Amino acid sequence: MNVKIRDIIAKTVELPGGVTDLVDTSDLYEAGMTSFGSVQLMLALEEAFDVEFPERMLNRRLFSSIATIRAALEELRSENVGG
Amino acid sequence: MLAKTETATFLDELFDQGLLIDTGVDGLYGRSGLFEAIGDGFQALVTRYGGADDPEVVRFPPAMSRSIFEKSGYMKSFPQLAGTVHCFCGNPADHVSLLQTIEQGGDWTEGQKASEIVLTPAACYPLYPTAAKRGTLPAEGRLFDLMSYCFRHEPSKDPARQQFFRMREFVRMGTPDQVTEFRAAWLERGQAMIGELGLPFMVDVANDPFFGRAGKMLAVNQRDQRLKFELLIAIESEENPTACLSFNYHQDHFGKTFGLTTAGDEVAHTACVGFGHERVILALLKHYGTNVKRWPASVRQSLGI
Numbered sequence: 001m002n003v004k005i006r007d008i009i010a011k012t013v014e015l016p017g018g019v020t021d022l023v024d025t026s027d028l029y030e031a032g033m034t035s036f037g038s039v040q041l042m043l044a045l046e047e048a049f050d051v052e053f054p055e056r057m058l059n060r061r062l063f064s065s066i067a068t069i070r071a072a073l074e075e076l077r078s079e080n081v082g083g
Numbered sequence: 084m085l086a087k088t089e090t091a092t093f094l095d096e097l098f099d100q101g102l103l104i105d106t107g108v109d110g111l112y113g114r115s116g117l118f119e120a121i122g123d124g125f126q127a128l129v130t131r132y133g134g135a136d137d138p139e140v141v142r143f144p145p146a147m148s149r150s151i152f153e154k155s156g157y158m159k160s161f162p163q164l165a166g167t168v169h170c171f172c173g174n175p176a177d178h179v180s181l182l183q184t185i186e187q188g189g190d191w192t193e194g195q196k197a198s199e200i201v202l203t204p205a206a207c208y209p210l211y212p213t214a215a216k217r218g219t220l221p222a223e224g225r226l227f228d229l230m231s232y233c234f235r236h237e238p239s240k241d242p243a244r245q246q247f248f249r250m251r252e253f254v255r256m257g258t259p260d261q262v263t264e265f266r267a268a269w270l271e272r273g274q275a276m277i278g279e280l281g282l283p284f285m286v287d288v289a290n291d292p293f294f295g296r297a298g299k300m301l302a303v304n305q306r307d308q309r310l311k312f313e314l315l316i317a318i319e320s321e322e323n324p325t326a327c328l329s330f331n332y333h334q335d336h337f338g339k340t341f342g343l344t345t346a347g348d349e350v351a352h353t354a355c356v357g358f359g360h361e362r363v364i365l366a367l368l369k370h371y372g373t374n375v376k377r378w379p380a381s382v383r384q385s386l387g388i
Binding site for chain 1: 156159160296297299300301303304305307308336
């Protein structure tokens with residue numbers, strides 16, 4: 001999943017240093033992601049993973065690293081299984 | 084029948100008193116001499132509070148270059164508010180069919196072509212590329228004093244939400260420290276200024292009306308980072324007071340977009356304080372009533388009316 005997330009970041013977010021040096025916990029905002037970049041990333045993740053982030057998840061922290069994104073996607077997935 | 088039980092709104096009262104003039108379009112109003120005199124008094128007060136910083140005064144018409152507008156990214160965030168100027172660019176035959184369509188009550192606007200002009204959405208938008216053209220900022224940065232009619236397409240019966248309204252702004256450009264100091268100073272000054280007018284207000288962290296679901300996230304980001312504060316005064320409702328002043332830190336958004344650089348060769352940061360011209364006038368009229376002669380002497384003195 002992390003590879004797929006990384007791939008989506010590479011395609012949708014312009015980062016001055018690219019994604020190759022990022023580790024899963026690297027802060028994407030510190031790497032140069034803008035607010036609008038984070039919105040584009042959110043929309044791309046929804047399409048790729050066929051999910052819709054609920055309003056409570058639409059915040060800055062959630063999209064700040066590969067690890068936090070993964071945790072959110074897993075939370076959504078488990079909610080869907082449960083529901 | 085309804086008219087008897089319906090209570091007159093504040094907008095009705097403003098029309099009845101001739102302070103605002105109905106044009107048949109919600110949010111598009113004429114203003115009376117008295118309305119303008121109150122506004123002139125308020126503008127002089129703003130100058131009294133901000134003039135000591137010796138800002139450079141610049142005035143633009145209420146329209147801007149379409150290409151600069153496109154570059155600004157406004158359509159990413161507020162496509163629902165933007166207004167573009169379209170014009171007839173056809174030949175005489177097109178003119179004939181245009182007139183026929185109007186005569187028949189059809190949609191004559193279909194053939195209108197976008198001009199190179201877009202209506203100004205906020206007074207500072209035309210400024211950034213103009214400032215960038217002058218080259219690197221001096222070490223002390225720059226400070227501008229702007230005022231313009233602005234357009235936002237949001238028809239409403241709330242007189243404090245007009246489609247064409249005036250915005251006075253001070254815009255600071257420089258290092259992050261310079262611009263955040265400016266904003267912090269104005270957060271204090273703005274409260275002192277409205278306090279001088281005796282209007283009850285509150286200051287709160289705020290967000291812009293970003294469009295759509297993606298906009299929800301932009302709004303949350305903006306609040307999380309405390310990039311926007313508003314000074315709110317009750318006008319149309321006590322529960323939802325109206326933002327009359329706003330204090331905005333754009334970080335490096337405009338600096339990056341328009342290539343503004345500091346003396347230290349870093350991307351410039353910008354911040355602005357905006358004064359809703361009509362909103363402050365309306366707040367005064369709401370709070371003290373439409374008979375200006377009965378306003379407290381101290382308020383009339385502050386406004387020079």
